[in-house]
Amino acid sequence: MKAILLADKHQPVQLIDAPKPTAGPDDVLIKLKAAALNHRDLFIQEGLYPKIKLPVILGSDGSGIVEEVGAGVDPSWLGEPVLINPGMNWGDxxxxxxxxxxxxxxxxxxxxxxxxxxxxxxxxRKPDHLSFEQAAALPLTGLTAWRALMTRAGLQINAGKSSEKVLITGIGGGAALLALQLAVAIGAEVWVTSGDDEKIEKAKALGAAGGVNYRSVDWHKTLLTKIGADKRGYFNVTIDSAAGPDFAKLIDIAAPGGRIAFYGGTTGNITDVVPAKVFFKQLAIFGSTTGNEREFTDMISFVTDKQIIPVIDEVFPLFQADQAMQKMKRGKQFGKIILRTNH
Incomplete structure (x- = not known):
């Protein structure tokens, strides 16, 4: 079979001929139709991920059709369109x-x-309303968004709707976009930040109430003015992937009793946080990653029920994986970058 191998850190990925795997006990063999890139793949390539073991075929997200079942697997899986939960052995x-x-x-x-x-x-099983490319775009970023928004930050829902106000920073990446789509689907008022005004407009087309460019001076004050909030803050829930010096501004614009969940640190260490602003507002700050198997099942059910379609930026053929990786590195995408692995 054709596959994309990362042989060593700081090297381009390469298209190789690899042995076709077989389905062992409790396994299924999936003929993949599509796979999605994640920043994790780039971090591994750049040597910025813990416990790197190379060489390896990269890729966490995938969708396709079950071609073979191993011993102990219900044969009804044969021929089924599926997607993969990439988080293995979460624990008890x-x-x-x-x-x-x-x-x-x-x-x-x-x-x-x-x-x-x-x-x-x-x-x-793949949700019927999703293409293989759309299904491949969902797992890792969808689960990351679900855990941050629903589990860790605990978006409050009453009678199937949320009246809370949500801020999502750095809109354009896969997890941020899924967090936007999840929150909008359940009725929350959602605002966004980006360093690109065009991405803010695209987020508004997906249901965001508005946003600000975080490259502007005192963007957080501009945001509060735009939404008519008082000086004590506004956002019940904030979902962040940047951390860094601007994290202190997220505390300034959080509503009393607000919750901030962050799943990344792309701008570095958190600095300049005034403890009194946290405890006098009774704020809760949560670290978050990808999630457990129950959360994955809940996320898929919600996406199916609300007919949510992940945003795709561009689809590349498998042999252009290096070009796809380079596009991710430039950071200009809005949505997921996909590899088409089989016709």
Missing amino acids: NPEYDGPDFHILGMPQNGTFAEYVAIDVRYVH
Whole structure:
């Protein structure tokens, strides 16, 4: 089979001929139709991810058709369109991942290939309303967004709707966009930030109430003025992936009793936080990552019920994986970058 291999850090990925895997006990063999890039793939390539083991076939997200089932697997899976939960062996405690947890695509060979063999436990039937490319765009970023928004920040829902106000920073990446779509689908008022005014306009087309450019001076004050909030703050929930010096501004614009969940640190360490602003507002700050198996099932059910379609920026053929990686590195995408792995 054709596959995309990362042989060593700081090297371009390469198209190779690899042995086609087989379905072992409890496994299914999936003929992949599409795979999605994540920043995780780029971080591994750049040597910025913990416990890197190379060479490896990259790729965490994938969708396709079950071609073979292993011993102990219900044969009704054969021919089923599926997508993959890439989070393996979360562990017994839903609050945090255990020592055996890992994500597909390193150290275990991933989805940048024509085939992958996966324990059936991590395989879910593809929502009918999604194409294979759209389904591949969902798993890792969708689960990250779901855990940050629903589990960690605990978006409040009454009678199936939320009246809370949500801020999502750095709109344009996969997880931020899914967090926007999830929150909008449940009725929350959602605002965004971006360093690109065009991305803010695209977010408004997806249901955001508005946004500000974080490259502007005192953007957080501009945001409060724009929405007519008082000086004590406005946002019940904030979902952030940047951390860094601007994290202190998120505290300034959080409403009393607000919750801030962050799942990344792209702008560095958190600095200049005034403790009194946190405790006098009774704020809660949560770290978050990808989620557990129950959260994945809940996320897929919600996406199916609300007919949410992940945003795709561009689809590349498998042999252009290096070009796709370079596009992700430039950071200009709005939505997921997809590899088409089989016709």
